[in-house]
Amino acid sequence: MDKIDLAFTLDESMRPVDGRLTFDGEGVITVRENGERTRSLSAKDAKEAQVLGGVGCALILLTYENAPDIALARFDMSRLKAAGEWCKIVNHAIETGKPAFDDAIEPEVCEKCGKTLPEGMRVCPFCFSKTGLLKRVWSLMKPFRREAIISEAFIALSGVIYLSVPVLNRVLIDNYLAPRLGTAAQIMLLAGFMFLARAIGEVIFVLSSRVYARVGTLFSNHLRDLAYAKIQKLSMTALGRRTPGELIRRVMEDTVTIKDFLTDYGRWMVDMGLMFIASMVILALTNWRLTLLVFAPIPIVVVALYRFRSMIHIRYERQWRKNSRAQSILHDIIKGIRTVKSFGAEDREIAKFAGVSKDLAQVMTNNETMWALLFPAVTFFSGIGEFMVLYIGGKWILGGSLSLGVLVQFTMFLGYIYQPLRWLVSFPRMLADAMTSLVKMFEILDEEADIQETALSKDADVSGGVDYQSVSFGYKSYEPVLKEVSFTIEPGEMIGIVGKSGAGKSTLINLMLRLYDPNTGRITLSGEDLRAVSPRLLHEKAGVVFQDTFLFAGTIYDNILYAKPDATAAEVIAACVAANAHDFIMKSADGYDTLIGESGYSLSGGERQRLAIARAIIKHPRLLILDEATSSLDLETESIIQDSLNNLTRKRTTIAIAHRLSTLRAANRLIVLDKGRIAEMGDHMQLLRRKGIYYKLVMAQRQTNKAAG
Amino acid sequence: MQDVESASAPLLSDAIDLGYLDPDQARFSQTPGGFLALNYKGADYPRVSVRRSLPLAMPNEYLSLADPEGKEIAILRDLSRLDADQRGLVEAELARRYYCPNVVDVKSVKDQLGYVYFELTVQGAGAPSARMCAVKDVNKNIRMLSDDDVIMFDVDGNRYRIPSLKALNAKSRKRLEPYLF
Ligand SMILES: Nc1ncnc2c1ncn2[C@@H]1O[C@H](COP(=O)(O)OP(=O)(O)OP(=O)(O)O)[C@@H](O)[C@H]1O
Ligand SMILES: [Mg+2]
Numbered sequence: 001m002d003k004i005d006l007a008f009t010l011d012e013s014m015r016p017v018d019g020r021l022t023f024d025g026e027g028v029i030t031v032r033e034n035g036e037r038t039r040s041l042s043a044k045d046a047k048e049a050q051v052l053g054g055v056g057c058a059l060i061l062l063t064y065e066n067a068p069d070i071a072l073a074r075f076d077m078s079r080l081k082a083a084g085e086w087c088k089i090v091n092h093a094i095e096t097g098k099p100a101f102d103d104a105i106e107p108e109v110c111e112k113c114g115k116t117l118p119e120g121m122r123v124c125p126f127c128f129s130k131t132g133l134l135k136r137v138w139s140l141m142k143p144f145r146r147e148a149i150i151s152e153a154f155i156a157l158s159g160v161i162y163l164s165v166p167v168l169n170r171v172l173i174d175n176y177l178a179p180r181l182g183t184a185a186q187i188m189l190l191a192g193f194m195f196l197a198r199a200i201g202e203v204i205f206v207l208s209s210r211v212y213a214r215v216g217t218l219f220s221n222h223l224r225d226l227a228y229a230k231i232q233k234l235s236m237t238a239l240g241r242r243t244p245g246e247l248i249r250r251v252m253e254d255t256v257t258i259k260d261f262l263t264d265y266g267r268w269m270v271d272m273g274l275m276f277i278a279s280m281v282i283l284a285l286t287n288w289r290l291t292l293l294v295f296a297p298i299p300i301v302v303v304a305l306y307r308f309r310s311m312i313h314i315r316y317e318r319q320w321r322k323n324s325r326a327q328s329i330l331h332d333i334i335k336g337i338r339t340v341k342s343f344g345a346e347d348r349e350i351a352k353f354a355g356v357s358k359d360l361a362q363v364m365t366n367n368e369t370m371w372a373l374l375f376p377a378v379t380f381f382s383g384i385g386e387f388m389v390l391y392i393g394g395k396w397i398l399g400g401s402l403s404l405g406v407l408v409q410f411t412m413f414l415g416y417i418y419q420p421l422r423w424l425v426s427f428p429r430m431l432a433d434a435m436t437s438l439v440k441m442f443e444i445l446d447e448e449a450d451i452q453e454t455a456l457s458k459d460a461d462v463s464g465g466v467d468y469q470s471v472s473f474g475y476k477s478y479e480p481v482l483k484e485v486s487f488t489i490e491p492g493e494m495i496g497i498v499g500k501s502g503a504g505k506s507t508l509i510n511l512m513l514r515l516y517d518p519n520t521g522r523i524t525l526s527g528e529d530l531r532a533v534s535p536r537l538l539h540e541k542a543g544v545v546f547q548d549t550f551l552f553a554g555t556i557y558d559n560i561l562y563a564k565p566d567a568t569a570a571e572v573i574a575a576c577v578a579a580n581a582h583d584f585i586m587k588s589a590d591g592y593d594t595l596i597g598e599s600g601y602s603l604s605g606g607e608r609q610r611l612a613i614a615r616a617i618i619k620h621p622r623l624l625i626l627d628e629a630t631s632s633l634d635l636e637t638e639s640i641i642q643d644s645l646n647n648l649t650r651k652r653t654t655i656a657i658a659h660r661l662s663t664l665r666a667a668n669r670l671i672v673l674d675k676g677r678i679a680e681m682g683d684h685m686q687l688l689r690r691k692g693i694y695y696k697l698v699m700a701q702r703q704t705n706k707a708a709g
Numbered sequence: 710m711q712d713v714e715s716a717s718a719p720l721l722s723d724a725i726d727l728g729y730l731d732p733d734q735a736r737f738s739q740t741p742g743g744f745l746a747l748n749y750k751g752a753d754y755p756r757v758s759v760r761r762s763l764p765l766a767m768p769n770e771y772l773s774l775a776d777p778e779g780k781e782i783a784i785l786r787d788l789s790r791l792d793a794d795q796r797g798l799v800e801a802e803l804a805r806r807y808y809c810p811n812v813v814d815v816k817s818v819k820d821q822l823g824y825v826y827f828e829l830t831v832q833g834a835g836a837p838s839a840r841m842c843a844v845k846d847v848n849k850n851i852r853m854l855s856d857d858d859v860i861m862f863d864v865d866g867n868r869y870r871i872p873s874l875k876a877l878n879a880k881s882r883k884r885l886e887p888y889l890f
Contacts, residue, residue, distance in 0.1 A: 012743055014804055015835025055764065056868040057808030061742070068755050069777075071743030076808065077866035314887045321848060321890050476866065 006086040008073035010057060021060065021073045023090050029062075031072060041070070043094055049087040051080065053479070060087060136442065137262070143222065144215045151215065152270050154208035159275045161201040166412035167282065168194050174405030212267055220259030223441065227251045230445050236515045238447050240475070244335075249327050250444055254437035261434030265427065272420035279416045287406050290393055294410065294417060297385040304381075308374065315367050316432040320440070322360040329356055386414055460538035462623040464526025465491045466512060466653065471521035473511055481507050483676045484521070491526075494654040496664030498697065499673035505657045506547055508673070509625050512655070514538055543621035545629035547657075549612035551603075556585055556611065557592040563615045571618055578644045579614035580637055581607070605632040613641065617648060624648075626656040630663055638663065661701055670694065730774065730783035732790050737798045745802040747774065747782065754782060759802045765854060768807075772799070804834070809860070809868040813837055815881035818888075824864075825888060831869055842867060847888045859889060 008019035011033055020032040023043065031039040043049070046062040049072075059074040060083050075083065092098075141148060172190045176182025228251050231239075239247075283291040333340060333349050340349050389410055396402035466489040474480040481504045489495050497505045510516050511523060514535040523530040525538075543563070551559050560572045567575075572592065576582040584607055588594045596602050603611070609632050616624065624645075630638040638660075645654075646666050658664050670687055672680040672694050680692050687694035736748040740755065747754040754776055762771035762784075769788040775781050788796055810833035819826040825847050829840045842863035844850050850862040859871040874882055874889075 010808070011835075012805075013801075013834055014808055015833070016838040054806040054808060056866065057806075059805075068740050068742045068746075069744060070741075074805065077863075080865070317887055318890050324848070479866075 004086060004089055006060075006073065006079070006082055008060075008075040008079060008083075010074040010076065012071070012074070014057070014074065019073055019075075021086065023086070023093070027093060029072065029090070039072075043090055046094060048094065049090040051083050051087055053080070058083065137258075137438065140223065140226075141219060141262075144219055147211055147215050151208040151211040152267065154204050154211075155267065155271045156274050158201040158204040158208070159271060160278065161197045161204070163275065163278055163282065163416070164197050165194050166409045168197070169412060170286070170405035170409035172405070173408055174403045178404055212263055216259050216263030219262065220255045223255040223258060224251055227255060227441060227444055230447070234444075234447060236510070237475070244328075244331055246324055246328055247444075248331065249324055250440055254441050257437040258434055258441065261430055261437075265430050265434070268423065269427075272423060275416050276420045279413050283410065283413055283417075286409060287402070290389060290396075290402070290406070290410055293388045293392055294385055294414065296388065297381045300381050304377070312370075313432045313435070315363075315370070317436050319360070319363050319367055320436045322356075322363050326353070326356045326360050329353055385418065389414060458528060458532050458534065460533045460541050461526040461528065462538070462541045462621070462653070463491060465489050465493075466623075466655075467524040467527075469522050469524070471511065471518045471523060473507065473516065473518045475507075475516075480519075481676050482511070482518075485673075485676075485678055486521075487671060487678060487681060489653060489655070491653055492651050493668045494656065494666055496667035496670040497655065497657045497673060498659070498661065498664065498670060498694065499679075500675075501659075503673040504676045505673055506627055509544075509627060509655060509657065512625065513542060513544060541619070541621060542623040542625060543616035543619055544625045545609070545612045545616045545627060547627040547631075549608045551596055551608060551611060553595075553597055555590075555593050555595055559596065559611060560592075560615050560618055564618050567618055572614075575614040575618035576611075578617055578641075578648060579610045580641045580644070581610035581614050584610070606634070606637065609633060610637075610641070613645075617645070620648075622652045624652060624654045626654070626658075628657055628659065631658065631660065635662065642666065661698060728781070728783050730785045732785075732792075732795075735783075735795075737791075737795050739798055739801070743805075745798060749782060757782065757802075759785075759799055759806060761803070761807065764807060765860070768803075772803075808833065809870050810840075812861075812869050812871045812877070812881070814878065815884045818884045820887075827861075827863075829869065840867075840869075842869070844888075851888050853889060859885075 003022055003024040006021040008021055009016060011017040011019070017033050018035070022030045022032070024030070027043045029041050029043050030037060041062070043062070045064060045067075047065050048063050050061055050063060052059050052061055057074060057076055058080050060072045062070045062072060064070075073083075138145075168190055172182075172187065176186060176190070231247055231251065280291070280295075283294065330353065333353070340346060389407075393402060393407045393410060397404060397407055468485050468487050470484045470486050471482060472480055472484055473482045485504075485508070497508060499505055507516075511518055512525075512530075514530055514533065517531060525533060530538075552562065557569075557572060560575055561567055564571070569592075573582060576585055576592075585592055585594070609629060613626075613629055616626070616629075630641060633641070639662075642663070656664055656667065664670060665684070667684075669681065669683055671678055672687070672692070674693060680687055680690060680694050682690070688698065730749070734750050738746045738748075740746050742756075744756045745759065747757045754774075756777050757774050758777070760773045760775060761768055762773060770786065772785040772788065773781055774783050774785060785791070785799070788799060791799060810831040812829050813832050814830035814837075816828040816830065816839075818828075825844045827840075827842050827844065829842060830837050831840045832838070842861075842865070844861060845864050852860050852862075854860055857874050859874060861869045861871075863869070871877060871885075874885075877885075
């Protein structure tokens with residue numbers, strides 16, 4: 001290939017256009033709109049090609065050393081990635097004078113149909129075939145299938161026994177009672193059969209119900225475990241998209257809805273279905289004309305239900321969302337109750353929740369109202385059938401064309417036929433409820449872990465160095481946070497990372513921990529591409545203190561143990577001594593057994609940090625990552641901890657982020673991050689001599705120290 | 710200049726200088742390269758960006774003018790304080806930075822595995838065009854700004870607006886319905 005094309009979608013006035021931006025090997029850039037050349041210029045004089053992001057759109061521009069910038073092409077966000085690639089190629093040509101067309105800009109396309117996939121998507125919307133939900137439920141039920149089937153078979157059996165009662169009844173009336181032929185013994189026998197049939201049917205039913213209830217409970221348990229396990233495994237990217245309230249709801253409530261549906265409705269569905277079909281066959285064999293009358297209203301009911309189905313579905317989906325929202329708000333507020341109180345915002349929060357709650361109540365009321373109207377309507381239609389059977393059948397009896405026994409049998413069967421029908425009315429509603437929950441459930445279960453641990457994942461070797469090779473990353477693919485970051489950390493080195501807030505420091509270590517994978521470029525650990533390394537094993541081996549320390553509800557001891565469940569008491573105490581936490585722990589009556597509340601709020605900020613440090617170092621990790629780990633501590637405590645850490649960190653790789661530069665005085669090298677790029681790198685003296693960003697930071701802090709001292 | 714809002718309580722906005730643009734000393738112009746340039750208080754800014762502080766609530770007020778490094782030059786309190794031709798230039802720049810075409814038709818909606826795929830006809834400036842977009846987490850990415858006004862964000866970072874649901878055709882509205890709440 002000797003030129004590279006980029007399709008763009010908007011003209012200078014933001015009108016849609018079929019645009020093409022071409023860079024040829026000679027260094028000439030051509031802009032075409034709707035096939036016509038609008039501009040042609042040479043890349044040679046330019047300084048750089050850049051993508052400039054707007055809101056909902058972006059553009060490519062050429063910058064010049066001594067001339068105004070030129071906008072080349074504008075496009076919607078879907079072209080962003082390709083535009084970045086295009087610029088890279090052009091910039092390479094500008095820098096080296098040589099074109100490099102090795103990687104073409106190919107948007108990702110579906111393997112099957114060849115349509116462009118929306119960015120960030122793996123499934124093509126047009127080729128994806130939905131596996132039947134019920135099929136999936138069936139496969140999830142695998143461990144309980146046998147019991148479910150047995151129970152189902154018994155229910156069917158009891159149904160068949162029940163059905164024999166009206167038939168016996170007809171025989172009794174037509175053969176013995178109406179002609180006044182039967183003996184007392186014969187009547188006794190038939191009546192006894194009917195009684196026995198009912199009794200046996202009842203016993204079998206009760207037994208099978210108990211089995212079924214057990215299956216249901218086990219199944220919901222199983223679902224809950226699956227969902228919880230999946231949530232634990234989800235990547236940070238996937239988790240970041242959902243509120244804790246939503247996740248909790250999925251684990252705790254959706255599983256119950258699904259279970260209720262299966263045990264109540266799944267089972268009745270089979271039961272009633274069988275009864276319905278069997279009744280129909282028996283009736284048709286007895287008298288087909290009367291049978292037609294019985295079934296006359298059924299199509300109306302079915303058509304009505306079918307028509308209402310999607311409406312009902314939408315309504316319940318909405319109810320689910322509103323409910324979810326109310327729960328999320330509740331969860332957030334209760335978690336942040338300290339902040340709420342500190343702003344005196346209790347009343348506002350009460351009002352806010354009342355609003356959401358009222359909203360939910362409104363939706364629920366609407367749904368119930370619709371229901372209350374729909375239900376009697378259907379009952380009414382089936383009542384028509386009942387009326388017709390009695391009226392016309394009665395006329396036929398009077399006319400002599402029908403026997404009394406048959407009519408009695410029919411009226412008894414009417415119950416069996418219309419009952420499932422009435423129940424069928426509430427079925428779509430339950431189905432909608434269950435489907436909504438099922439879909440939400442499978443949404444979680446199907447979430448492809450962005451960061452996958454495969455069977456091939458290698459163990460993490462944290463003893464070697466870390467190497468970032470032009471790593472770019474954004475939490476949203478269109479908002480880069482780190483740009484082309486490259487650096488190497490030698491094994492055993494202590495690296496300090498400094499930079500303005502929001503520069504991407506924490507992000508840098510998130511990538512190192514493989515909480516996220518880079519968008520482009522790669523990170524190697526001891527020479528191994530991090531993508532091939534098991535994140536779980538990596539986390540087991542690295543010690544980390546995050547900027548926002550989180551402690552679990554429990555004792556101090558448990559919290560430290562969290563990092564190394566098999567640690568001895570001596571190890572726990574040693575970790576706390578090293579983190580200078582031992583003294584304050586011993587001051588409280590219960591020592592290491594002191595309970596700390598949720599998020600550790602019963603501790604001071606600095607105490608929390610020290611526990612977090614203890615938790616990170618108890619594993620005696622060869623890779624230690626500290627993100628503002630001592631920022632809440634006074635200088636003296638900090639320096640005590642640092643000394644003990646320095647003793648510990650000899651021969652181990654340490655990456656420390658800090659705003660307070662004194663924290664990093666032991667660092668071998670410092671990396672200065674600025675707006676996602678590495679601005680400066682070197683040791684303290686080198687950076688001072690550069691008189692750049694680091695120099696300014698040092699001077700600013702000296703100034704404040706002086707002012708304070 | 711600043712609004713005098715209340716005489717009694719001291720306001721933070723009086724205590725802190727927001728650096729409002731003085732329209733009399735500002736001269737916007739359009740560059741041949743397709744950008745907005747500004748001459749302000751004698752200084753030349755060959756490429757300024759105009760960023761809305763409140764893109765949804767107050768799209769034409771509190772507009773931040775910044776140089777390519779993102780350093781703020783001044784805040785334009787209200788677009789209407791500029792005279793017509795100057796305002797036109799700033800408006801054009803806003804249109805180039807904030808692209809959010811209106812949805813005029815929803816052809817199909819497909820919902821699977823957490824993504825909702827919309828086949829849309831959208832219209833910004835110029836002729837309507839077809840768009841295929843994928844939305845993840847509809848709860849968050851389809852937002853009702855009011856009872857009638859909807860904004861959607863797709864996975865790529867594109868935005869689409871439905872300024873009035875009522876004005877949308879019935880079929881489209883019905884297709885969207887399940888995702889609005
Ligand atoms: N989970 C997230 N989702 C989306 N954006 C994020 C997320 N975490 C951070 N960001 C954004 O990424 C950018 C860099 O964040 P980062 O936490 O790496 O900054 P930092 O350098 O550690 O800052 P600080 O010194 O304040 O801790 C910020 O603009 C931030 O808003
Ligand atoms: Mg940080």
